[in-house]
Amino acid sequence: MTESLTPTEAWHRLREGNERFVRGESSHPNQDASRRTSLVNTQHPFALLFGCSDSRLAAEIIFDLGLGDMFVVRTAGQVIDDAVLGSLEFGIADLGIPLIIILGHDSCGAVTATRDVLDGATMPAGFRRDLVERIMPSVLAAKRDGVTDVNSMVVEHVKQTATRLVETSRIIAAAIDAGETAVIGVTYRLADGEAELVSGIGMVQQG
Secondary structure: OOOOOOHHHHHHHHHHHHHHHHHOOOOOOOOOHHHHHHOOOOOOOOEEEEEEOOOOOOHHHHOOOOOOOEEEEEEHHHOOOHHHHHHHHHHHHOOOOOEEEEEEEOOOHHHHHHHHHHOOOOOOOOOHHHHHHHHHHHHHHHHHOOOOOHHHHHHHHHHHHHHHHHHHOHHHHHHHHOOOOEEEEEEEOOOOOOEEEEEEEOOOOOO
C-alpha cells in the first residue's frame, strides 16, 4: 500500500519526478513484474491527473511514475463532462487520493480551435463542436483580460477548469474543505518537458 501523503507531499513527489524527466534522468519506478503482481487486487494511487489527451502528455512518463501511482483521466482540452466528474469523484471518494492535477499544455489544439472560432473561423463539425463550446468560457475570460496568445489562454483554461471542477462537484469541494485533498493547475511545456504550477485550491505549498 502506498503511504498516506498530504496534498503538498504528493505535489513534491510529482515535481521531483518531473525534474528527473526534464534532466533525462528518469528512474522508471514501479514498472517491474513484482509491482504489477502487487496491484492485482488493490490500488492506492497518490495523485489524480485530469489532463489533455494530447499524445505528447504521457502522464506517468513526464512525472516519472509507474504502475499504481497515478489515477488518470484525459479528454481533449481537459474538457469536463459527467463521465469525467464521476471518474474524478471516484478517485477522491473511493480511492482517497490527496491531490488532483489539472494538466494543460502549450500549443493546445483544442484551445487554438476555440480561439480561431472566436476570431471568425467555422465551428468544427460533429462532437468537436462540443469541445469548443466547453472551452469557450475560458478563452472568453482570457480575451476580456487582453490575452491573445494561445499559451496564455491555456493557462487561463487550466485555472478555469480547476475552479469549475470544485464548483460543480460537492464531493471534491467537501474533501478540499476537510483538508483531505487539493486541486492544482499545472501547464506543461512541450519543448523542455517542464510542468509548472499555475494555480492551487486547497492546502498545497510549492516550496
